[in-house]
Each structure stands twice: as structure tokens, then as C-alpha cells.
Amino acid sequence: MEVNWLIIWDFIPQLLKGAQVTVHITVVGLLGGVVLGAIAGLMRAYGNSVINAIAFVYIEVIRGTPIVVQVMFLYFALPVLASIRIDPMTTAVLAIVINAGAYIAEIVRGAVLSISKGLTEAGLAIGLPRWKVIRYIVGPLAFRRLIPPLGNQFIVSLKDTSLFIVIGVGELTRTGQEIMAANFRAVEIWTAVAVMYLIMTGVLSLMLRMIEKRMRIL
Amino acid sequence: MTDPIIQFRNVSKHFGPLKVLDEVDLDIHKGEVVVLIGPSGSGKSTLLRCINGLEQITGGDLIINGMSVLGGNKVLREIRQEAGMVFQQFNLFPQMTALQNVAFGPQEVRGLSRKDAREQARELLAKVGLADKADHEPSELSGGQQQRVAIARALAIKPKVMLFDEPTSALDPELKQEVLTVMRTLAAEGMTMVVVTHEMGFAKQVGTRLIFMEHGKIAVDGHPRDVIDTPPNDRMKDFLQHV
Numbered sequence: 001m002e003v004n005w006l007i008i009w010d011f012i013p014q015l016l017k018g019a020q021v022t023v024h025i026t027v028v029g030l031l032g033g034v035v036l037g038a039i040a041g042l043m044r045a046y047g048n049s050v051i052n053a054i055a056f057v058y059i060e061v062i063r064g065t066p067i068v069v070q071v072m073f074l075y076f077a078l079p080v081l082a083s084i085r086i087d088p089m090t091t092a093v094l095a096i097v098i099n100a101g102a103y104i105a106e107i108v109r110g111a112v113l114s115i116s117k118g119l120t121e122a123g124l125a126i127g128l129p130r131w132k133v134i135r136y137i138v139g140p141l142a143f144r145r146l147i148p149p150l151g152n153q154f155i156v157s158l159k160d161t162s163l164f165i166v167i168g169v170g171e172l173t174r175t176g177q178e179i180m181a182a183n184f185r186a187v188e189i190w191t192a193v194a195v196m197y198l199i200m201t202g203v204l205s206l207m208l209r210m211i212e213k214r215m216r217i218l
Numbered sequence: 219m220t221d222p223i224i225q226f227r228n229v230s231k232h233f234g235p236l237k238v239l240d241e242v243d244l245d246i247h248k249g250e251v252v253v254l255i256g257p258s259g260s261g262k263s264t265l266l267r268c269i270n271g272l273e274q275i276t277g278g279d280l281i282i283n284g285m286s287v288l289g290g291n292k293v294l295r296e297i298r299q300e301a302g303m304v305f306q307q308f309n310l311f312p313q314m315t316a317l318q319n320v321a322f323g324p325q326e327v328r329g330l331s332r333k334d335a336r337e338q339a340r341e342l343l344a345k346v347g348l349a350d351k352a353d354h355e356p357s358e359l360s361g362g363q364q365q366r367v368a369i370a371r372a373l374a375i376k377p378k379v380m381l382f383d384e385p386t387s388a389l390d391p392e393l394k395q396e397v398l399t400v401m402r403t404l405a406a407e408g409m410t411m412v413v414v415t416h417e418m419g420f421a422k423q424v425g426t427r428l429i430f431m432e433h434g435k436i437a438v439d440g441h442p443r444d445v446i447d448t449p450p451n452d453r454m455k456d457f458l459q460h461v
Contacts, residue, residue, distance in 0.1 A: 122309035
């Protein structure tokens with residue numbers, strides 16, 4: 001079969017729909033992942049031994065297992081274990097939340113711990129309660145250091161959505177697969193899919209770079 | 219004599235198996251300028267940091283202005299408002315200007331309005347000779363200037379005692395003086411001060427009391443001029459020759 005780039009145009013609407021699903025899973029998943037990661041990261045940085053251990057186990061379990069296994073577990077094992085049945089789309093979002101959350105927790109912990117202990121002491125020494133030290137002094141400083149590694153994780157998570165093909169979520173990769181199965185245009189379709197991922201990660205990178213530029217790293 | 223403002227009663231501090239403070243008894247009264255010296259590891263910084271609870275004592279009791287450091291978080295915050303602290307590394311909040319550094323405490327801790335806190339901060343910056351640096355960020359200031367802002371920040375919460383943890387050790391010789399000058403002024407105004415330092419000149423001129431610490435205990439406690447000129451023991455004599 002001859003390579004014919006023009007046929008890509010016929011499938012652009014379909015691919016865009018797939019990309020839309022990808023963006024949806026990524027955005028909602030990462031929103032949840034940031035919240036979960038912030039909580040788990042703060043638990044690691046400030047919690048007593050019990051709280052710390054809970055967060056530690058969560059992070060290690062997630063970081064130590066492949067995300068595909070996590071997805072399979074959520075989708076196929078959870079219904080058996082707890083008779084909780086969730087649809088593929090919810091599974092996908094949940095998987096990103098849980099998976100990204102673990103990595104973001106480590107990013108948050110690292111950023112918080114990178115802020116000199118002396119600043120915390122200086123805050124406490126003027127009589128601030130600990131939460132105000134975290135909220136007004138350590139937090140804003142840690143946040144700036146958070147941006148670069150967080151951006152990295154966002155890009156990783158966006159690409160991770162491609163493996164939801166295994167539970168039949170109609171995201172971009174799955175859409176490409178379906179088109180390909182019908183017309184066998186492997187070169188054209190996978191090129192188009194790759195370019196679409198590049199555009200999405202590119203936009204994400206650009207946004208992060210803009211945020212970084214506006215924020216001085218102290 | 220009035221009740222001491224700081225009372226160490228049989229205070230011990232362990233870091234794991236390591237005993238850093240060994241059953242220390244010490245009374246500090248209003249208006250005293252106590253200079254703490256001693257070899258590294260003798261417990262002088264730890265003693266200072268126990269006063270405002272940055273280190274928790276593991277034995278005995280420590281009473282600041284009638285409040286025990288063992289009284290829980292709320293009491294500890296009140297103690298910290300009575301005992302301002304200046305650190306060796308300044309520890310200014312880097313995301314805030316000099317003025318914001320000084321105004322932050324009164325606003326968040328003492329509940330001053332933003333306007334009053336800023337006004338007071340301006341006065342304090344003027345007092346430490348930095349009125350013109352109010353809007354500078356810490357990174358734009360020299361070490362000596364940063365330390366003077368840090369002193370103003372500590373003063374802003376209106377403490378009854380000022381604690382200085384080697385305030386000039388991180389500074390170049392010519393910058394030490396501007397910080398020491400501010401400290402002299404404070405002492406002259408009658409501020410109660412506890413100062414960990416290696417500045418023997420300052421100790422002699424400004425100190426009303428000198429404590430030499432060794433192995434977590436107070437080895438010498440006397441008038442600075444007396445004990446510096448004629449050290450009562452060989453360890454201190456030896457130490458003084460090396461500062």
C-alpha cells in the first residue's frame with residue numbers, strides 16, 4: 001500500500017474526538033492527582049509516624065507497580081474484591097488520580113523539604129502557629145520549586161492515558177487503533193496520532209514555561 | 219529582687235543517647251545581658267533554643283515569664299512572642315521585602331492592622347538604620363543588613379527577651395560591627411538579652427554576665443570582665459586563647 005498523507009484529513013474529526021477524551025481524562029485526573037499528591041506529600045513531610053507510614057505505603061505501592069497493572073486491578077479486580085463496578089472512563093480518571101498522586105506526593109515532599117529548616121524556625125520563633133508557617137512561608141517557596149517537576153509529571157500522565165486502550169476507553173490511541181484496524185493505514189494514522197500527542201504535550205510545556213517565567217524561583 | 223524572667227530548673231536535653239544539657243539550673247533576670255560562650259558541642263546553642271521551644275527539653279522545667287515551655291503548643295506560642303530570636307543565618311523570608319519581613323509577625327501574631335504593622339515596621343527598620351532599604355528583598359541586602367532586618371523582625375513582636383544565636387558568626391569582620399552596634403543600643407535600652415557569641419569584646423563591653431559552658435553544664439558564671447581577664451579554670455583559659 002502506498003503512503004498517502006492526504007487520507008489523514010478524513011480521520012481528523014474522529015482523532016480530535018479521541019484527543020478530547022485524552023484531554024478530559026488528563027485534566028480531571030491531574031486535578032485529583034494534585035490534591036491527593038499534596039495531601040500525601042504533606043503527610044510525608046509533616047505527619048507523625050503513623051500518618052507518615054500511611055502515605056509512605058501508598059506511594060511505594062503505586063510507584064512500585066506498573067500503571068497497566070493498576071488499571072487492570074481497578075477495572076477487573078475491584079469488582080470481585082469489593083463488588084464495586086466502575087465504568088472504563090471513571091476507571092481511567094481514577095487511575096490517573098491515584099498514579100499521578102503518588103508521584104506528585106514525592107514532588108511535594110521534596111519541594112517542602114528543600115526549603116531551609118531555618119525559615120520554618122524563624123516563622124515559629126515569631127510565634128506563628130505551624131499551619132501559618134506552612135501556608136505563608138514554606139508553601140509559597142516550595143510551590144515555585146514544585147513547578148518544573150510537576151510539569152514533568154503532567155506530561156507523563158498525559159501520555160499514560162494512552163494505555164487505557166486496554167480497558168476500551170475511546171481516547172486518542174484507541175481511536176487510532178480503531179481507524180487503523182479498518183483501513184490498515186499504519187504509517188499515516190500513527191503519525192497523525194503521534195503528532196497530536198506532540199501538540200498536546202507541547203502546549204502543556206509551553207504553559208508551564210510561561211508559569212515558570214512569571215514566577216521567580218527563590 | 220523580682221522573679222527571674224527565665225528560670226532553668228534542672229533542665230536536661232537529650233538528642234537520642236546524647237546528653238546535650240545536663241541538669242542545668244539558671245536564673246536570668248530582667249535587664250541582664252547574658253553572654254553564653256563555650257566550645258562547639260558544649261550545649262550553648264541548645265540552651266538558647268530551649269528557651270523559645272525550638273528544642274524540647276527532655277528533663278526538668280523551664281519557665282519563661284511565668285510560663286512553662288512544657289505547657290503545650292498554645293503556651294509555647296505565647297512564650298515565643300515574649301522571646302524574640304535572631305539566628306546565625308538570618309533566615310529572612312526570601313519572598314518578602316525587608317518591610318514585609320518585619321511587619322508579618324505583628325500582623326499575623328499580634329493581630330495588628332496591615333497599616334499599623336507597616337508603620338511600626340518602618341520605625342523598627344529606621345531604628346536598625348535601614349529605613350532606606352524597606353522595599354528591598356533580602357537577596358538585595360548585605361549579610362549585615364539582613365541580620366539587622368532580622369533583629370527588627372524579632373523586635374516587632376515586642377518580646378521581653380531577645381535571644382541571639384551567634385548573630386555575627388556568618389558575617390565578614392566589617393559587617394559584624396553594624397550588627398553589634400544595634401545590639402549595643404538594645405542593651406542600653408534595658409532589653410534582656412541572651413547572646414551566644416564568640417565576640418569577647420562585645421561580651422566585655424555590653425555583657426552583664428558571662429557563662430562558659432562545657433559538656434552541657436554551666437562551668438563558669440560570672441561578670442564578663444572578671445572571668446575573661448582571669449578565667450577561673452584552665453578549660454576556659456584554654457578556650458579563650460582560641461577565640
